[in-house]
Amino acid sequence: MTEENVASPITGERERRLAKVQAIRAAGGEPYPVRFDRTHSAAEISAIYAPLESGSETDDQVRVAGRIMLLRRQGKLTFATLRDGSGEVQLFVSQAEMGNDEFAAFDDLDLGDWVGVGGRVMKTRKGEVSIKANAVSLLAKALLPLPEKWHGLSDVETRFRQRYVDLIANEEARRIFAVRFSVLSTLRKIFSERGFVEVETPVLHAQAGGATARPFMTHHQALDMPLTLRIALELHLKRLLVGGMERVFEIGRVFRNEGLSTRHNPEFTMLEAYQALADYTDMMTLVEELVVECAQAANGTKMVTIDGTTIDLSPPWPRRTMIDLIKEATGHDVHPETPLEKLIAIADELEVARNPQASAGQLILDIYEKTVEPNLVSPTFVLDYPREVSPLARAHRDDPALVERFEAVVMGRELANAFSELNDPIDQQERFVAQEALAAAGDAEAHGVDHDYVRALEHGLPPCGGVGVGIDRLVMLLAQVSSIREVILFPHLRPERN
RNA sequence: GCGCCUCUAGCUCAAUCGGUUAGAGCAAGUGACUCUUAAUCACUAGGUUCAGGGUUCGAGUCCCUGGGGGCGCACCA
Numbered sequence: 001m002t003e004e005n006v007a008s009p010i011t012g013e014r015e016r017r018l019a020k021v022q023a024i025r026a027a028g029g030e031p032y033p034v035r036f037d038r039t040h041s042a043a044e045i046s047a048i049y050a051p052l053e054s055g056s057e058t059d060d061q062v063r064v065a066g067r068i069m070l071l072r073r074q075g076k077l078t079f080a081t082l083r084d085g086s087g088e089v090q091l092f093v094s095q096a097e098m099g100n101d102e103f104a105a106f107d108d109l110d111l112g113d114w115v116g117v118g119g120r121v122m123k124t125r126k127g128e129v130s131i132k133a134n135a136v137s138l139l140a141k142a143l144l145p146l147p148e149k150w151h152g153l154s155d156v157e158t159r160f161r162q163r164y165v166d167l168i169a170n171e172e173a174r175r176i177f178a179v180r181f182s183v184l185s186t187l188r189k190i191f192s193e194r195g196f197v198e199v200e201t202p203v204l205h206a207q208a209g210g211a212t213a214r215p216f217m218t219h220h221q222a223l224d225m226p227l228t229l230r231i232a233l234e235l236h237l238k239r240l241l242v243g244g245m246e247r248v249f250e251i252g253r254v255f256r257n258e259g260l261s262t263r264h265n266p267e268f269t270m271l272e273a274y275q276a277l278a279d280y281t282d283m284m285t286l287v288e289e290l291v292v293e294c295a296q297a298a299n300g301t302k303m304v305t306i307d308g309t310t311i312d313l314s315p316p317w318p319r320r321t322m323i324d325l326i327k328e329a330t331g332h333d334v335h336p337e338t339p340l341e342k343l344i345a346i347a348d349e350l351e352v353a354r355n356p357q358a359s360a361g362q363l364i365l366d367i368y369e370k371t372v373e374p375n376l377v378s379p380t381f382v383l384d385y386p387r388e389v390s391p392l393a394r395a396h397r398d399d400p401a402l403v404e405r406f407e408a409v410v411m412g413r414e415l416a417n418a419f420s421e422l423n424d425p426i427d428q429q430e431r432f433v434a435q436e437a438l439a440a441a442g443d444a445e446a447h448g449v450d451h452d453y454v455r456a457l458e459h460g461l462p463p464c465g466g467v468g469v470g471i472d473r474l475v476m477l478l479a480q481v482s483s484i485r486e487v488i489l490f491p492h493l494r495p496e497r498n
Numbered sequence: 499g500c501g502c503c504u505c506u507a508g509c510u511c512a513a514u515c516g517g518u519u520a521g522a523g524c525a526a527g528u529g530a531c532u533c534u535u536a537a538u539c540a541c542u543a544g545g546u547u548c549a550g551g552g553u554u555c556g557a558g559u560c561c562c563u564g565g566g567g568g569c570g571c572a573c574c575a
Binding site for chain 1: 527530534535536543566569570571575
């Protein structure tokens, strides 16, 4: 971007600040000096000196650093609000304390500038812990002005395009990403405590698998071959169980070449975990514990409120089969072995949009998604999916037309998806072949046959349970926001154009 | 991809039925002010009303095309 482009919207203010930069340099100063040593964070100062009596001063010399957020100048005394990564602390900058030259230099600072401050801790008569500054140095000059101090930055487009400004201006943005970090670190802690090993598997795949989704395509120049970005973590992680790693998890970015919405970003973060010798019932307990512990860590409560609806995340969550839920919602008995014509009639009666070539299993899933899922508000495990729509899950122990799979649904949204994993290589090969037929028929989201994965299974995948959690959706739930863009630092937007 | 809504100063918002010179607060500049808390007071400056066409005596306002964004639908997690 050229200088003119940056300058054009707010030439006056930027020019004025640039002139200060030049003046500082002309006077032998440095507007962007290297490093600064501080003794305390703003939050530490506030906490340590909270008991101090109002109107009293200490001889405790401290050094802090941060961005100037507010200035309240009143002649020979200026109050400033300094913010660092921990919080805010007030600066008490008096001409008598600083001396005329230093005070004038302070007066030259602008909102948004980063400064290092040395001074003694005091508490004002009104009771605010402050630093009575005796040395202030510019650490980084800001050329662009801050958004409005009271309303902050509310333009949604600017908030996402210029997330740095959003983070400066809006406490809510800072809160949401604190929740996100809390969730991620809690998840890692829980898995670590349970003996799971965190691993990293390839993002570039020769063949996308592990989910039904359209992948992004890319190309490797040196090898002159097409590659896809991964759409799931699943197949590599299960290969690791074949290798004898009994408990593994990965938290990683996956990519799906689909539409954008309040719930979809083309790149998003998945957690997947696999546990040898477990089945999907173990995964249900695990999901309950993960979600509750993350909620406690992030919010200190198991309750969550989004758009006026309050939900209790306390386990145990009801465990209901998809077939029972459909019966309850519609009065219809459905099963993968129900004649296709009958399922079509039911779907049409319920005004369920359907693909003309849909299988019985697909129709049942469509009926469930239309009539049941949106109404599942409090956390619910939906169990036992049709086999055709779950090519990586093992056949149900009691009904081979179904698989041992569940989704955890909260507020009508899928939060987690889990199986008793399919570990029979012959069955897996047949499922892949069935998927390949769908792909050949034009389904851009169907799996192909992953021969190496089948070969891995032929070495013996122990019985295992696996679970996938959409981290962004979990963070949405716990941060209590209704758009995925709020929980992704730099959500995907169309390129901006002038 | 489709439908609806939206875009005015750096930021947050006004502008009656299409009417004359597009206003205000914050931020900025100048001045006053040594206990402020969104400090206060006075004055000043700040605009390609997203872009391009059109209708009209006259367009921020109406129409068309394009762009960005939001919401919903579709796809999906």
